[in-house]
Amino acid sequence: MNENNNPNPHPCQRPAPTPEEITRRRFLERLSLVLGGVGALILTMPVLGFILAPFFARKHEMWRSVGKVESFKIGETAAVQYEDATPLPWAGVTARSAAWLRRESADTFIAFSINCTHLGCPVRWLAEANLFMCPCHGGVYYKDGAVAAGPPPLPLPRYPVRVKNGDVQIETSSIPITQ
Amino acid sequence: MFKRILNRLSNWVDDRTGAIKAIGEMAGHLVPPDAKWWYVFGSATLCAFMIQVISGIALAFSYIPSASEAYSTLRFISDEAPFGHFLRGLHYYGASAMVLMVGLHMAQVFLFGSYKFPRELNWATGVLLLGFTLVMGFTGQLLRWDQNAVWSIVVGAEQAGRVPFIGKWLAHFTLGGDTIGGATLNRFFVIHVFIMPAFIFVFVGLHLWLVLRHGISEPPIAGKPVDPKTYRQEYKELIEKKGRPFWPDAAWRDTVFCVGMIVAIAALALFFGAPQLGKPPNPSIIAATPRPDWYLLWYFAVLALLPHGSEQYFMVFGPLLAGILLIALPFISNRGERSPNRRPWAIAAVLMIVLMIAALWVKGVRAPWSPNFHPEPLTASVVGATSGPVFIGAQLFQSKGCLNCHLIGDDGGRRGPDLTDVASRLPKSQIILRISNGGMNMPAYAGNITPAEMDAIVAFLQTRKIQHP
Numbered sequence: 001m002n003e004n005n006n007p008n009p010h011p012c013q014r015p016a017p018t019p020e021e022i023t024r025r026r027f028l029e030r031l032s033l034v035l036g037g038v039g040a041l042i043l044t045m046p047v048l049g050f051i052l053a054p055f056f057a058r059k060h061e062m063w064r065s066v067g068k069v070e071s072f073k074i075g076e077t078a079a080v081q082y083e084d085a086t087p088l089p090w091a092g093v094t095a096r097s098a099a100w101l102r103r104e105s106a107d108t109f110i111a112f113s114i115n116c117t118h119l120g121c122p123v124r125w126l127a128e129a130n131l132f133m134c135p136c137h138g139g140v141y142y143k144d145g146a147v148a149a150g151p152p153p154l155p156l157p158r159y160p161v162r163v164k165n166g167d168v169q170i171e172t173s174s175i176p177i178t179q
Numbered sequence: 180m181f182k183r184i185l186n187r188l189s190n191w192v193d194d195r196t197g198a199i200k201a202i203g204e205m206a207g208h209l210v211p212p213d214a215k216w217w218y219v220f221g222s223a224t225l226c227a228f229m230i231q232v233i234s235g236i237a238l239a240f241s242y243i244p245s246a247s248e249a250y251s252t253l254r255f256i257s258d259e260a261p262f263g264h265f266l267r268g269l270h271y272y273g274a275s276a277m278v279l280m281v282g283l284h285m286a287q288v289f290l291f292g293s294y295k296f297p298r299e300l301n302w303a304t305g306v307l308l309l310g311f312t313l314v315m316g317f318t319g320q321l322l323r324w325d326q327n328a329v330w331s332i333v334v335g336a337e338q339a340g341r342v343p344f345i346g347k348w349l350a351h352f353t354l355g356g357d358t359i360g361g362a363t364l365n366r367f368f369v370i371h372v373f374i375m376p377a378f379i380f381v382f383v384g385l386h387l388w389l390v391l392r393h394g395i396s397e398p399p400i401a402g403k404p405v406d407p408k409t410y411r412q413e414y415k416e417l418i419e420k421k422g423r424p425f426w427p428d429a430a431w432r433d434t435v436f437c438v439g440m441i442v443a444i445a446a447l448a449l450f451f452g453a454p455q456l457g458k459p460p461n462p463s464i465i466a467a468t469p470r471p472d473w474y475l476l477w478y479f480a481v482l483a484l485l486p487h488g489s490e491q492y493f494m495v496f497g498p499l500l501a502g503i504l505l506i507a508l509p510f511i512s513n514r515g516e517r518s519p520n521r522r523p524w525a526i527a528a529v530l531m532i533v534l535m536i537a538a539l540w541v542k543g544v545r546a547p548w549s550p551n552f553h554p555e556p557l558t559a560s561v562v563g564a565t566s567g568p569v570f571i572g573a574q575l576f577q578s579k580g581c582l583n584c585h586l587i588g589d590d591g592g593r594r595g596p597d598l599t600d601v602a603s604r605l606p607k608s609q610i611i612l613r614i615s616n617g618g619m620n621m622p623a624y625a626g627n628i629t630p631a632e633m634d635a636i637v638a639f640l641q642t643r644k645i646q647h648p
Contacts, residue, residue, distance in 0.1 A: 054362070055351055081463040088361025092247020094329065095360055098463035114465055118490075119482065120337035121330060122465045124552065129580035130627050135468040136334070137483045138548045138584065138594045140622045148622030151487055174357035175333060177340035177350040 061085050065167040072103040072168065077125050077143065079114075085172040099159055099170055100125055100132070102143065111161040111170045112145050117154040117178045132156060154178055209422025210429050211397035217291070218395065218429070219436040220284035225383065226437035227277035230444065231315075232376070234270040242322070244368035246361045249324035250459050257456060268448025274316055276444055278474040281309050286529050289508075292517030293396035296407040299509035301389045304382050306505045311379050313474070318371035320472045322364070325457035329359050330469035332367070333462075341494045359462045394418060395425075399517035407514055468549070476543035477536045483548040484539075487619065547593035550583040555590045557582070563642055572639025575632050579624070587643065595621055600645040610640050 017025070064082035072078060080101045087095030100112040100123075112132070114122045121136035131148060132141040140149040145156035160171035193199040241260055243252045256263035285305065288294055294302035317335070321328040332353065340350035355362030397417060423429065454472070458464055471479050485493055519526050554577070559565055562573040576582055584594035601610065614633065617623035628636070 054356065055348070059357065079463075079465055084358050084360055088246070090245045090247050091361035092245075093459055093461040094246040094363065096461050096463035097358060098465055115333065115337075118337075120333040121469055122467050124465060126580045126583070128578040131580055131622055133550050133552075133580065133583065135549055135552060138550050138620060142622065142627075149617060149620045151483075151490065153488070153491065175336065175354065175359070177337060177347055179340055179346050 059085070061172050063162065063164070063169040063171050065164075065169050066099075066101060067168055069107075069163055069166055069168055072101060072109070074103050074105060077102040077112075077127070079125070080111075080168075080170065082170060082172070097172065098122075100156075101161070101168065101170070107163060109161045109163070109168055110145070111159040113157040113159060113173075113176050115157070115176055117147075117152045117156065117176070118150070120175065120177075123156065205391060206426035206430070207424040208391055208394070209418045210395045210425045211417060212421045212423050213398045214395050214429055216432060216436075217287055217398070219433050220280050220287055221390075222433035223436055223440055224277060224280040224284050226433075226440060227273055227280050227444075228379065228383070230269065230273035230441065231277060234266050234273055235372070237266050238270060239372065244322075244365055244372075246324075246364045246460070249322070249364055250456070253323060253325070253456055257453065264452050265445075265448050267453035268451065269444060270319075271453045272444040272447040272451075274319055274472075275474065276440055277312055278316055280440075281312050285309065286533075290519045290522075290525055290529060291396065291399050292405070292519075292522065292525070293399075294509040294513075295405045295515070295517060296410055296509075296513045298389070298393050298396060299513055301386065301393065302509045303506050304386045304389065306502070308379065308382050308386060309505075310502065311375055311382065315371060315375050315379070316472065316474050318367045318375070320475075321367045322371055323454070323456065324364055324460050326460060326464060326467050327457045327469055329363075329460040329462055330467050331471060332359065332363060334469060338494045341491055343495070359460075395429075396517075399519070401516070401518035401520045403517075404515045405513070405517055466552075468552075470546075473540070477539035480539040480543035480546075483546070484542070545593070549592075550580075550594050551592035552583060554582045554592060557587055557590060561588050561590070562639070568635045568638040569642050570639075572635035572637070575628070575636050576639055579628060579632075579636070581636070584621070598640065598643055601643045602641045603643075603645045607637060607641060610637055 062085045066080035066082050077100050079098055081096055081098050084091070084095045084097055098114050100114060102110045102112065104110060116123050116134040116136065116139050118134065118139050119136055121134050123132040123134045123139070123141065125132055130143045132143075132145070134140070134150070134152070138150045139147070139152040141152070141156050142148045145158065147153075147155055157176040159173045162169050162171075189199055238256065241252055241256050241263070243249055253267075256267055258264070260266075288302065288305070317331075321332055336350040336353040339353050340346040342349055351357070352366075354360075355366050394414060397414065458467070470476065481497075482490055482494070516522055557573050557577060562570060564570040564573070576587070581598075582591040584592040586593060586597040586599060588599055605613075611633065613621070614628075614636065615623060615625040624633075
């Protein structure tokens with residue numbers, strides 16, 4: 001049962017390779033490496049494409065109605081919710097987005113991102129204080145989105161907003177990333 | 180008879196695979212005789228990792244990595260599945276133990292100077308494993324896929340966005356698109372469950388291979404420096420003369436410690452359980468207060484406490500610099516004294532890092548920089564009036580958001596100065612000035628309140644004096 005006879009007990013004691021053998025080995029080495037590279041390329045290109053392609057896809061932003069014009073009072077700021085532009089079928093509630101909508105006058109609205117420009121946390125509107133306040137590191141913004149206090153480096157970003165057929169509409173947008 | 184059959188069987192398996200002999204040689208490799216309880220943290224880290232693999236695989240039987248389903252499967256695991264709550268707890272405290280043990284292992288190796296010649300790459304692979312462990316911790320917290328997870332990803336994307344040139348792209352990659360959505364969870368699931376574990380397996384293998392190749396370092400002796408010219412010879416002589424087989428002479432301590440750790444983790448999972456699930460992962464629910472799990476809470480504190488403007492650079496270069504410095508350590512100093520008795524700065528460095536993280540952690544738990552959105556209303560006895568300007572001022576103090584950041588007695592926020600006895604410190608003119616103009620961390624209220632409101636708030640604040648009984 002135990003067969004411990006090594007068939008080649010002295011692998012080192014062989015005649016030195018001939019020049020032909022050496023060039024042949026070199027060739028085979030290179031052949032294997034190049035072929036291996038080709039195989040790896042065949043496999044990695046589609047994988048990389050699959051993972052990265054969505055980043056080069058053209059964006060389709062959409063206008064989303066967030067309510068009737070008259071449901072917003074002049075001088076007030078309210079949270080509105082809408083659905084992202086082209087959510088994946090399994091996105092569920094994660095396809096939802098929100099914005100702070102301020103009615104400036106009869107026909108002008110401002111839509112603020114809810115994301116603090118410091119680290120993206122959702123700022124809250126304190127109606128009586130007329131301030132946006134961030135729960136993470138205490139960034140504060142005035143009602144027009146200008147930085148009032150704390151670490152935010154930039155004012156609250158604004159989203160495109162319009163009035164159409166009596167509806168207030170916000171254009172879906174990326175989460176603003178401070179750079 | 181039975182024993183003989185078993186013996187023959189094992190001989191056959193060994194002959195055909197060579198595995199039994201190889202494992203026996205690894206288990207029996209000689210270790211320095213004095214490597215005792217200080218040496219258990221590395222194997223304890225591995226032990227914690229095995230707990231993570233086992234509990235993680237179990238959880239994956241019920242977890243669905245889908246943006247719309249993950250939250251409900253977590254609800255199911257926590258509330259309905261037999262042992263589900265316990266398994267989640269095991270995975271959570273296992274992760275905590277792994278982070279803790281990596282830290283202890285690293286501190287011990289550093290203090291004992293074990294990273295020096297010829298074990299530079301043991302250290303370097305270990306630093307990479309520390310990085311992988313932290314990535315596992317962060318991504319694992321996200322797979323909980325509640326509101327906290329969603330906002331942690333946004334915060335992560337914002338940090339990635341600060342990287343020069345490729346920031347926007349990195350942030351996009353982190354989110355899996357322009358916004359949180361269907362693609363977001365899956366990338367973290369893949370990183371947490373496939374990519375990082377693969378890296379950890381490979382690097383643990385490499386790390387252990389290096390341990391076998393160079394041997395476990397002997398406890399340092401003061402006055403016996405490492406000299407790369409003679410170290411290997413000295414170590415060989417020590418091991419040949421006094422070495423003990425790892426199994427069981429040293430391994431029993433690892434076993435005792437590891438089993439003790441398992442018992443502790445199981446007890447924590449049983450009695451305290453996993454962290455509560457937050458609200459559903461709906462990015463349009465604005466009332467969210469994202470917080471990282473405890474092992475990253477100190478870093479959350481760093482980002483809050485940095486001077487304004489500097490965090491832009493720190494977020495990118497801080498972690499990068501820390502990583503480079505750690506990996507570079509054995510290449511900067513790979514010889515000389517190993518004993519902590521002769522390396523006071525090594526002890527100081529470990530103490531400083533531990534104190535720093537502990538202090539930041541305590542700050543992170545209390546997060547005094549976060550406004551308090553739901554302060555207890557000021558009581559009549561605190562206000563000291565039920566009508567008149569002082570009373571109105573107190574109402575305005577709450578409605579205008581002052582109380583969110585300032586303490587009055589025990590109520591309020593800690594973002595700004597405590598105003599319990601502000602009138603003992605500041606004259607009226609100064610109080611008005613500060614309310615009007617604001618400051619670095621305070622909004623200027625001049626445009627936000629009427630003169631009458633200002634008068635009332637000032638009247639209220641002027642009653643805030645040190646009480647002399």
